Amino acid sequence: MKPPLGQHDVDLWVLDLDCIEPELLDRYLSFMSDEERAQEQRLRFPGGRERYRCTRALARTVLSYYTRCDPREWVFGANAHGKPYVCHPRGIAPRFNLSHSGRMVLCAVTCDAEVGVDVEQARELPKAVELARRFFAPTEAAAVRNAPLEQRSRVFLRFWTFKESYVKARGVGLLVPLDGFFFRLQDDIPPSIDFADLRSDNPDHWQFAELRYGKSYQMALAVRRPRSEPLHIRVRRTEPLAHITDPQRLLDTPLRRWHIQDAP
Numbered sequence: 001m002k003p004p005l006g007q008h009d010v011d012l013w014v015l016d017l018d019c020i021e022p023e024l025l026d027r028y029l030s031f032m033s034d035e036e037r038a039q040e041q042r043l044r045f046p047g048g049r050e051r052y053r054c055t056r057a058l059a060r061t062v063l064s065y066y067t068r069c070d071p072r073e074w075v076f077g078a079n080a081h082g083k084p085y086v087c088h089p090r091g092i093a094p095r096f097n098l099s100h101s102g103r104m105v106l107c108a109v110t111c112d113a114e115v116g117v118d119v120e121q122a123r124e125l126p127k128a129v130e131l132a133r134r135f136f137a138p139t140e141a142a143a144v145r146n147a148p149l150e151q152r153s154r155v156f157l158r159f160w161t162f163k164e165s166y167v168k169a170r171g172v173g174l175l176v177p178l179d180g181f182f183f184r185l186q187d188d189i190p191p192s193i194d195f196a197d198l199r200s201d202n203p204d205h206w207q208f209a210e211l212r213y214g215k216s217y218q219m220a221l222a223v224r225r226p227r228s229e230p231l232h233i234r235v236r237r238t239e240p241l242a243h244i245t246d247p248q249r250l251l252d253t254p255l256r257r258w259h260i261q262d263a264p
């Protein structure tokens with residue numbers, strides 16, 4: 001039975017491309033609109049087409065999971081900054097946001113709260129300090145600079161994914177200046193946001209979570225939900241059309257390696 005998506009719930013659907021059986025790719029193609037097929041053909045980077053197709057399949061099957069809509073029926077539009085939303089059928093779809101990096105694709109879903117998600121494949125960033133100085137707020141840049149050399153890339157990617165998740169939840173792209181907001185990331189308290197200009201947004205309206213998949217991927221989730229309210233995050237691994245992993249079974253899977261930090 002489908003667990004309902006309540007106001008305090010966030011489902012984070014995780015697709016590991018290495019788990020997809022090749023024959024499923026043909027079935028995913030049958031879900032795609034002509035526009036999506038044309039867009040897929042334009043992609044040139046290695047693995048780009050497969051990831052694009054799987055991302056479409058993930059979004060369509062996940063949205064259908066909560067509704068009675070056939071995965072082929074969804075029609076998507078995008079706001080002026082590129083954030084996708086459901087154009088048709090209107091009124092029944094939950095909110096969602098997508099992210100992909102390396103072999104990982106994520107789809108975060110809420111009932112009606114604004115949501116943003118970001119995943120980055122862990123990698124060495126020799127210019128982490130310089131990039132942080134250029135793009136991050138001063139306290140974040142200092143945290144990267146002051147981290148031990150071998151941890152700088154990871155610290156950078158933590159801030160990066162949090163910042164990106166917030167920007168994506170807002171859906172207004174670079175209209176949000178990256179140095180105009182900053183994160184406090186401490187081990188013993190939930191992550192929180194602050195704003196250089198308090199008129200730009202209210203930190204108490206947002207909750208965040210951090211997730212890691214082993215040492216390979218760093219992820220962050222942003223949800224516009226008052227900090228005083230509970231937030232229940234379910235991480236759900238899926239291979240569209242193959243099977244859906246029920247959250248109750250997650251403890252028996254490798255997803256134990258995830259570290260999920262629930263907001264208070």
Ligand SMILES: CC(C)(COP(=O)(O)OP(=O)(O)OC[C@H]1O[C@@H](n2cnc3c(N)ncnc32)[C@H](O)[C@@H]1OP(=O)(O)O)[C@@H](O)C(=O)NCCC(=O)NCCS
Pocket residue numbers: 052055081082083084097098099100101117118119135159160163164167168169170171172173174178
């Ligand atoms: C457009 C943008 C959101 C994409 O982010 P990215 O990290 O390159 O890519 P991700 O895999 O996380 O997300 C891509 C998905 O986000 C969604 N998306 C696109 N534009 C979006 C927007 N303005 N807001 C929210 N989601 C958006 C799309 O579904 C896209 O996937 P798709 O094209 O396959 O459908 C990003 O380039 C952006 O505007 N970033 C903000 C500015 C920035 O440089 N931030 C760095 C943080 S320090």
